Amino acid sequence: MSTTTDLPRYPFAEPPGQPFGLLSDLDRHRFDGPATKVRLPNGSDAWLITRHADVRAMLRSPAFSADASRPAFPLLRPEPPQRDIDRKGMFIRMDGVDHSRIRRMLTSEFMIKNIRRIEPLIQEAVDNALNDLRDAGPPADLVHHFALPVPSMVICHLLGVPYADHARFQQLSRMLIGLNNPAEEIRTASDELRAYIRSLIDKVRETDPGARGEDLISRLVTERLDTGELDEQEMINIGILLLIAGHETTANMIGLSALLLIQRPEYYAALHENPDLAPGLVEELLRFASIVRSGLPRLAIEDVTIGDVTIRAGEGAIAVLSMANRDAAVFGDGEEFDPYRQAQQHIAFGFGVHQCIGQPLARAELRVALVELARRFPALRLAVAPEELVFRDRAVVFGLTALPVAW
Amino acid sequence: MLSIRVDRDVCVGAGNCVRTLPTVFDQDDEQGLVVLTDPTPPEAQKDLLQEAVDLCPSGAISVE
Ligand code: HEM
Ligand code: SF4
Numbered sequence: 509m510s511t512t513t514d515l516p517r518y519p520f521a522e523p524p525g526q527p528f529g530l531l532s533d534l535d536r537h538r539f540d541g542p543a544t545k546v547r548l549p550n551g552s553d554a555w556l557i558t559r560h561a562d563v564r565a566m567l568r569s570p571a572f573s574a575d576a577s578r579p580a581f582p583l584l585r586p587e588p589p590q591r592d593i594d595r596k597g598m599f600i601r602m603d604g605v606d607h608s609r610i611r612r613m614l615t616s617e618f619m620i621k622n623i624r625r626i627e628p629l630i631q632e633a634v635d636n637a638l639n640d641l642r643d644a645g646p647p648a649d650l651v652h653h654f655a656l657p658v659p660s661m662v663i664c665h666l667l668g669v670p671y672a673d674h675a676r677f678q679q680l681s682r683m684l685i686g687l688n689n690p691a692e693e694i695r696t697a698s699d700e701l702r703a704y705i706r707s708l709i710d711k712v713r714e715t716d717p718g719a720r721g722e723d724l725i726s727r728l729v730t731e732r733l734d735t736g737e738l739d740e741q742e743m744i745n746i747g748i749l750l751l752i753a754g755h756e757t758t759a760n761m762i763g764l765s766a767l768l769l770i771q772r773p774e775y776y777a778a779l780h781e782n783p784d785l786a787p788g789l790v791e792e793l794l795r796f797a798s799i800v801r802s803g804l805p806r807l808a809i810e811d812v813t814i815g816d817v818t819i820r821a822g823e824g825a826i827a828v829l830s831m832a833n834r835d836a837a838v839f840g841d842g843e844e845f846d847p848y849r850q851a852q853q854h855i856a857f858g859f860g861v862h863q864c865i866g867q868p869l870a871r872a873e874l875r876v877a878l879v880e881l882a883r884r885f886p887a888l889r890l891a892v893a894p895e896e897l898v899f900r901d902r903a904v905v906f907g908l909t910a911l912p913v914a915w
Numbered sequence: 916m917l918s919i920r921v922d923r924d925v926c927v928g929a930g931n932c933v934r935t936l937p938t939v940f941d942q943d944d945e946q947g948l949v950v951l952t953d954p955t956p957p958e959a960q961k962d963l964l965q966e967a968v969d970l971c972p973s974g975a976i977s978v979e
Pocket of ligand 1: 574599600601611749750753754755757758761799800804856857858859861862863864865866867869870
């Protein structure tokens with residue numbers, strides 16, 4: 509039994525040199541079962557839930573709240589105290605009907621059939637980015653020229669955010685999701701991003717309703733803001749959430765997927781030969797990379813039993829998606845990357861009422877991006893030694909800072 | 916013949932059911948919530964149906 513003073517510290521440091529390894533041997537050693545208590549950066553304790561079945565049960569249970577403004581919420585990093593203007597509309601951190609009220613205004617936007625309609629747009633973003641990559645090298649940075657621009661262009665187009673502003677909002681959103689960023693800087697960045705989205709909303713409002721664009725922000729202003737269903741603060745935060753969630757995640761997934769395929773050339777060649785492999789490959793990549801590495805924090809609001817442990821009201825728990833996605837009970841040898849396995853049970857998009865609203869979009873972007881990459885750059889290889897690759901340090905979303913490639 | 920029920924009050928519109936069995940499930944245009952296009956699919960779809968139940972993040976689908 510460990511005493512409270514020497515609980516393992518969480519989030520764990522990424523094991524050096526193993527981008528797809530989840531735990532260093534040291535941290536693995538300190539684990540004493542499927543549910544372990546850990547110490548968070550703010551000094552509080554939380555349960556780590558790591559089995560697939562337990563994570564699903566936890567994320568589906570109404571006994572847990574996602575509202576990070578509650579006292580004792582298990583924050584993965586120190587955060588500035590949440591003000592009303594930070595919280596309103598941020599449905600990723602809401603519970604019950606407050607959450608579903610907003611989520612339902614947006615769900616149909618990202619449905620499979622609507623994403624199918626924008627596939628030509630995704631294809632165009634991919635083509636342009638790959639032309640840019642080709643012109644920039646070899647060698648060239650695949651993250652800068654391809655992984656980041658594709659989802660950014662697509663979400664900008666969907667939302668009605670000028671892509672020309674991408675450098676600015678990307679820098680701000682990095683500040684918002686880094687685990688090591690100081691609280692004051694997080695606050696400044698969020699205020700700046702808020703002012704930016706507000707300016708976009710104001711521009712729509714100044715436009716005659718008949719002359720407004722078809723993008724989501726324009727339509728939300730007309731259908732929800734002008735009608736009083738949403739207030740301005742809610743509208744701003746919805747915009748921020750979609751903008752950040754819509755590009756950071758997919759960008760990191762594209763970059764890591766390219767690296768993984770470079771390191772497993774047999775699968776890259778197979779994709780080049782047969783693009784129909786892409787959907788299954790994408791699921792396995794999502795499972796294996798599990799970019800929301802540190803997991804999803806929740807606060808128990810009533811006593812609840814998850815697997816072997818009873819979690820008391822007021823205790824924090826973290827659903828570790830990445831470890832659940834390697835659970836041998838579901839995936840057999842989960843540490844093995846195998847695009848031919850049935851990976852669809854993975855929970856890289858979470859589970860329960862907050863499960864990723866953008867997953868059809870993310871899947872489509874990944875599929876088109878990887879198929880085209882393999883088609884046009886069949887000889888893709890690293891332009892640096894693997895040890896020189898730089899990963900994003902301890903962010904909510906794991907990924908590569910840069911991926912220098914040649915072809 | 917199988918008999919399926921969906922609970923639109925519980926559904927969160929994640930669309931896993933539509934991806935798994937597009938002949939049985941759809942989402943409406945307004946709220947993106949589940950609708951059944953075939954409430955009594957053939958036995959042959961039993962496994963896929965079970966998969967749709969398993970993958971549904973909100974527990975909105977049940978099979979009788
Ligand atoms: C590979 C790419 C992606 C991954 C791995 C991913 C992962 C996730 C995860 C794990 C959650 C659950 C968070 C929680 O329960 O606390 C989530 C929620 C969310 N995601 Fe994604 N996501 C991706 C792409 C996208 C895209 C492209 C969008 C575009 C709009 C998006 C928008 C959202 C939103 C708005 C939520 C909050 C949903 C809610 O609280 O109801 N995501 N995502
Ligand atoms: S999988 Fe479940 S939550 Fe998602 S659309 Fe289908 S019924 Fe609704």
